[in-house]
Amino acid sequence: MTTADQVLGATGLLAEFNAAGVLAPADVHTARLIGDLWTEPNDSVRLAIALAVRALRSGSVCLDVTRLAEQVMATLEEVPDALPWPDPDVWVEAIRRSPAVAAAKAGGSSGQPLRLVDDLLYLERWWRTEEVVRHQLEQRSVETVPLAPLPRLRRELDALFDDQALPADEPPHQRLAAAMTALNQVTVVAGGPGTGKTTVVAKILALHEALHDTPPVVALAAPTGKAAARLEEAVRRSVDDLPAPWSSTAVPDALTLHRLLGVRPGQAHARHNPDNPLPHELVVVDEMSMVSLSQMALLLQALRPHARLVLVGDPDQLTPVDAGAVLADITRAVPPTPDRMLTSLAEVADRERPPALPTGAGVATLSYTWRFQGGIGRLARAIRAGDADAAVEVLLSGADDVRLSPAGSNLSPATAAAIRDQVVEAGRAMHAAADTGDARKALNALEQHRVLCAHRSGPFGVSRWERLVQDWLRGAISGYGPTGDLYPGLPIMITENDPDVGLYNGDTGVIVRTPSGPRAAFARGGVPRLHTPLELNAFEPVHAMTVHKSQGSQFRRITLVLPPVESPLLTRELVYTAVTRASEHVEVIGSPEAFARAVSRPAERASGLGRLRSP
Numbered sequence: 294m295t296t297a298d299q300v301l302g303a304t305g306l307l308a309e310f311n312a313a314g315v316l317a318p319a320d321v322h323t324a325r326l327i328g329d330l331w332t333e334p335n336d337s338v339r340l341a342i343a344l345a346v347r348a349l350r351s352g353s354v355c356l357d358v359t360r361l362a363e364q365v366m367a368t369l370e371e372v373p374d375a376l377p378w379p380d381p382d383v384w385v386e387a388i389r390r391s392p393a394v395a396a397a398k399a400g401g402s403s404g405q406p407l408r409l410v411d412d413l414l415y416l417e418r419w420w421r422t423e424e425v426v427r428h429q430l431e432q433r434s435v436e437t438v439p440l441a442p443l444p445r446l447r448r449e450l451d452a453l454f455d456d457q458a459l460p461a462d463e464p465p466h467q468r469l470a471a472a473m474t475a476l477n478q479v480t481v482v483a484g485g486p487g488t489g490k491t492t493v494v495a496k497i498l499a500l501h502e503a504l505h506d507t508p509p510v511v512a513l514a515a516p517t518g519k520a521a522a523r524l525e526e527a528v529r530r531s532v533d534d535l536p537a538p539w540s541s542t543a544v545p546d547a548l549t550l551h552r553l554l555g556v557r558p559g560q561a562h563a564r565h566n567p568d569n570p571l572p573h574e575l576v577v578v579d580e581m582s583m584v585s586l587s588q589m590a591l592l593l594q595a596l597r598p599h600a601r602l603v604l605v606g607d608p609d610q611l612t613p614v615d616a617g618a619v620l621a622d623i624t625r626a627v628p629p630t631p632d633r634m635l636t637s638l639a640e641v642a643d644r645e646r647p648p649a650l651p652t653g654a655g656v657a658t659l660s661y662t663w664r665f666q667g668g669i670g671r672l673a674r675a676i677r678a679g680d681a682d683a684a685v686e687v688l689l690s691g692a693d694d695v696r697l698s699p700a701g702s703n704l705s706p707a708t709a710a711a712i713r714d715q716v717v718e719a720g721r722a723m724h725a726a727a728d729t730g731d732a733r734k735a736l737n738a739l740e741q742h743r744v745l746c747a748h749r750s751g752p753f754g755v756s757r758w759e760r761l762v763q764d765w766l767r768g769a770i771s772g773y774g775p776t777g778d779l780y781p782g783l784p785i786m787i788t789e790n791d792p793d794v795g796l797y798n799g800d801t802g803v804i805v806r807t808p809s810g811p812r813a814a815f816a817r818g819g820v821p822r823l824h825t826p827l828e829l830n831a832f833e834p835v836h837a838m839t840v841h842k843s844q845g846s847q848f849r850r851i852t853l854v855l856p857p858v859e860s861p862l863l864t865r866e867l868v869y870t871a872v873t874r875a876s877e878h879v880e881v882i883g884s885p886e887a888f889a890r891a892v893s894r895p896a897e898r899a900s901g902l903g904r905l906r907s908p
């Protein structure tokens with residue numbers, strides 16, 4: 294922690310938690326401001342307010358006051374010395390009595406900035422956002438209007454899902470997912486990598502087109518530009534593979550959620566809202582694990598009253614960088630499927646197979662893995678099941694697509710050489726293509742290999758690995774990277790949304806040489822888009838990146854740099870997200886103990902939405 298992070302004049306618990314690096318200056322200032330305005334002298338309440346502000350940065354929309362110490366510790370890169378945590382029961386009572394805190398069921402008129410619901414402490418704005426999502430989901434789940442009479446729906450499903458390749462004892466979950474989108478207003482399609490999420494989206498579009506008299510107005514969206522481009526490309530390919538007449542199903546251009554909703558940077562409202570709803574009858578959103586609570590609220594409020602919404606994603610991945618783990622919450626804490634819905638589903642089911650059932654009201658979980666039968670698939674399944682021994686066994690099994698190289702903060706020469714070879718091979722291909730202005734090839738090489746870290750800083754962090762990879766590339770590739778320039782072959786990541794230019798936080802591209810000077814190339818469908826350096830607002834080099842930022846991307850090979858076993862950031866979601874980014878090879882740098890620790894520790898995060906929604 295630098296002196297710039299220390300708040301002068303802070304006292305008591307705020308000062309202690311600030312000095313320990315837990316609270317940032319903004320957390321302390323906000324807590325003091327609220328504490329003074331609402332004449333709240335209690336030190337522990339001020340600490341809770343500061344932690345509630347801080348929680349948003351680590352993805353939680355609220356604090357579970359009874360488990361606060363664990364929740365906070367799980368978000369730190371370094372474990373601080375023992376901290377004077379207040380006793381949880383006394384703390385909750387002090388918070389409940391605070392003039393700054395509204396009671397659970399109180400209306401909004403009192404204007405208090407915080408709200409306590411059971412043991413969950415919210416900043417008021419986030420409680421309201423969560424209420425919007427909860428209310429919208431409940432509203433949109435009450436009444437189900439089948440898109441067609443059930444015998445008709447059944448005939449279409451029979452024709453679309455012949456499922457010949459599916460083993461006879463597997464329930465047809467893809468068919469179930471598609472059927473649910475015709476019976477429900479909101480359907481969640483959950484599944485790990487290679488379970489057929491894209492395939493089922495293509496079939497959902499085909500089914501809805503067949504069931505409408507005139508083709509429905511459909512939107513395809515994803516949280517990042519990169520994910521939207523991948524979705525569109527994959528769905529088009531999947532539709533092409535369908536037999537006639539399905540193969541001529543219309544596939545709309547996929548948009549980022551920001552673009553679809555018309556959200557400007559820095560603004561909390563959207564152009565499309567209840568007064569100006571989206572025109573679409575069917576909205577499909579992919580990579581839902583990256584969608585935050587506030588985006589979800591905007592999306593739900595922007596839909597027409599009877600629009601159908603299909604939310605697709607892998608709930609076992611890391612939760613979004615912004616607060617709110619919507620997908621994890623709405624797939625895990627759901628009421629059981631109502632009997633009436635089960636009866637309708639049975640009427641349209643494939644009777645030749647074991648019944649496929651929703652995993653909760655409105656949730657279909659795809660469980661059969663079509664791809665990833667090798668080490669990566671076994672590793673991902675062991676991680677998801679929380680089986681640390683099995684995961685480490687796969688890593689050490691000698692499988693040709695996964696490997697663990699033990700290392701502490703220093704790499705052995707053999708390990709360093711192995712990673713350097715992969716880095717240099719990918720860097721060479723990218724540099725060669727970029728230097729001749731071949732943007733498509735350079736973008737292809739961008740996906741060849743990536744170093745992923747849990748930490749941002751320190752010996753296991755992105756900053757060290759970014760320097761290391763750049764040094765390797767400069768040493769091995771002649772003409773590579775004069776310092777400080779936008780040089781051909783430099784991979785970059787956008788760090789702020791810029792809708793005017795069409796670049797969004799998390800988009801990755803590569804600098805290529807052109808006759809008019811360097812340009813940043815970004816993948817957009819089939820044709821790369823080139824941007825001048827002046828159009829790049831905020832970006833950073835991306836030879837290495839955090840696992841968090843890698844969500845929504847796919848690489849042929851990844852190197853995952855694990856921190857030591859005591860790092861609080863080692864969680865199951867972290868290693869699962871990292872491992873499932875790779876299609877061909879996963880190399881883990883770190884100790885088997887650190888990997889095992891991550892697998893056995895699901896991420897800590899508090900949310901009210903994650904507590905059972907009422908049926």
Ligand SMILES: Nc1ncnc2c1ncn2[C@@H]1O[C@H](COP(=O)(O)OP(=O)(O)OP(=O)(O)O)[C@@H](O)[C@H]1O
Nearest residue numbers: 456458484485486487488489490491492493663664
């Ligand atoms: N019902 C099916 N019958 C035959 N092959 C299938 C079926 N469903 C999916 N596949 C094949 O399995 C592979 C993975 O499917 P798909 O890309 O749809 O999965 P995904 O869940 O979207 O994967 P990812 O997580 O990588 O995006 C594809 O090659 C697809 O053609």
